Amino acid sequence: MTGRFCSMDKEFKNLVFCIVGLGLIGGSYAKALRLLGVKKIIAVDSNKDILSQAKAQGVIDTPCALPDENLKEADVIIFAVYPASIFEFVKKNVGNFKASVLLTDAAGIKGDMIERIAPLLGKDMDFVSGHPMAGKEGSGFSQSSEQIFNGANYIVVPGPNNNRENVEWLKSLAMALGCKRTVEVTKEQHDKIIAYTSNLPHLLAVALVNSKSMNDDTRFFVAGSFRDATRVADINAELWTDLFLYNRANVLAEIEMFKEELALWSEALEKNDAEKLKSMMRSAAMKRKALYNA
């Protein structure tokens, strides 16, 4: 592998991008790349209406309802589809990729995707995995926005065989899209941490809304805490089923650790232990402040 994406090619305006999957995240990449002024944006999506809409809005240049010869033009392909689909797409279409293409993805969970895709690639191709720590409730192109990158962290998950210059190039792209910081981690670290910071909060939001206590009167008694705690319960069930199952061992471990915290609460309440309750809450308040003032 050679470092095709070295300094002179950081000129994003000379590069053709292809986005596979024009949903919330794919649409957001397209809109941010458009603002960045890249040479051309190709989009592959099975939904022709979305493609027409994105084309009419000037967000993309070349709509492809099926992957075709247009793929050959792309210097960079960004996968914004469900993790399970990325492998299938590469397997079927690698013959239509540019020999020197750089591939990346936006999948929130990595699993064994990186190792599975690498052997499919030509010798000058490189798949550098990553994703923005960003997202929004809802789903679909209509919800997409270049704003999701603003101030976000961008996680890069290099494999042992990635070309270092390509890794650096992906980081420079992330910053150009509006992210405030890039962070490199191994895929094992990545999936473990994400189980806590993303999978678990989504699961808790769903569980809270699904509690047997929910009824027709609930809406009169909800304020900020309930609204925020349940925002992501309006979830894309198909995508997240994939993500949860890819990361099930880590998610199960997080549920167990969370139940330990609930057990501390139950115990303190049963014993009327004001000091224990105060100490748990003081600790949480400090940690929450530190997290967002760091």
Add this chain to the structure above:
Amino acid sequence: MTGRFCSMDKEFKNLVFCIVGLGLIGGSYAKALRLLGVKKIIAVDSNKDILSQAKAQGVIDTPCALPDENLKEADVIIFAVYPASIFEFVKKNVGNFKASVLLTDAAGIKGDMIERIAPLLGKDMDFVSGHPMAGKEGSGFSQSSEQIFNGANYIVVPGPNNNRENVEWLKSLAMALGCKRTVEVTKEQHDKIIAYTSNLPHLLAVALVNSKSMNDDTRFFVAGSFRDATRVADINAELWTDLFLYNRANVLAEIEMFKEELALWSEALEKNDAEKLKSMMRSAAMKRKALYNA
């Protein structure tokens, strides 16, 4: 009891209000009442700096570091202190209240407060309990804002002995402060529902931040879901210890119901049950949408 707060007295500009406790909620009442143009705002708080600050900002007219003769002027007293303190305040100071005073509170949990206070009152006094379904992270007067009432529901919890006109008057005040709706419930219903819609989300936020998974790297991997799920973990530990203990039986029941939902998740993940995961998430997404579109 006579209905002193009948239609003509809804003219808020003719009434003197006293706010006991000039923290986040008390300060917010004061600011909203000021905008409403009431006759005078007296504030009782042990923190003299806060009183001076509120007076200098024109938010209050009469600062009282200790409850004194000024209380006699108040047509309405609003308690914005911890539940345990309301009873003590009334017991000590009822001799300084106007004979026809209307008392109300903003306590998020009612417990047996209403029955305990009623016998302390003079025959023309009335304590109508309620509170806005509103709040903010953090605490203290500096965090207060008249905006917390905007679009909020205001819960009124009448007791069997309340004068009906006073109940209606409190509802009209809530609407005047900016609330979008008032809802009446019994105190038993109130505390049970609040255990779910307010106590539980706060407890979950604290538990999430306190999980053993939290470490120095967490901050690089947090996005919207974690931020929103933990917003209220920056909690006022003293106040909430009171609220949780006042409502412990209901909160314990909510924790158990929440654990049932977690058990469904663990089971589905262990069994690799994609259909079950999808169905739980679809159900949650629909419920969340219904809640905020209703």
